[in-house]
Amino acid sequence: MSTTKTKAGKTTSNAKKPKRSSSSKRSSTRASRTAPAKSTTTEASATRCTSCGSTNRSEYFRTQELPTGSSPSHVRLQWTKCTDCDQHRIDRTFFDRD
Numbered sequence: 001m002s003t004t005k006t007k008a009g010k011t012t013s014n015a016k017k018p019k020r021s022s023s024s025k026r027s028s029t030r031a032s033r034t035a036p037a038k039s040t041t042t043e044a045s046a047t048r049c050t051s052c053g054s055t056n057r058s059e060y061f062r063t064q065e066l067p068t069g070s071s072p073s074h075v076r077l078q079w080t081k082c083t084d085c086d087q088h089r090i091d092r093t094f095f096d097r098d
């Protein structure tokens with residue numbers, strides 16, 4: 001089994017700036033928007049709140065995997081909560097397990 005490195009999976013954000021310039025420079029034109037993705041889950045797609053449509057959610061507080069009896073073979077249920085309106089929901093992720 002050969003593990004080939006994928007290029008630059010994670011970018012560790014060095015957000016710490018030791019230098020602090022008191023003078024307000026206008027030269028910084030680059031808009032570096034760092035996403036506050038602190039804990040990236042394995043899911044790539046962001047799920048939305050069924051109530052307000054927000055993608056902000058709490059950590060999954062319960063996870064259950066069930067066989068579906070068809071293809072894909074399993075479904076993962078993950079309970080979470082919208083952090084904007086407190087609407088609970090269950091994210092479903094279908095996957096194959098062999």
Ligand SMILES: [Zn+2]
Binds near residue numbers: 050083085
């Ligand atoms: Zn919501």
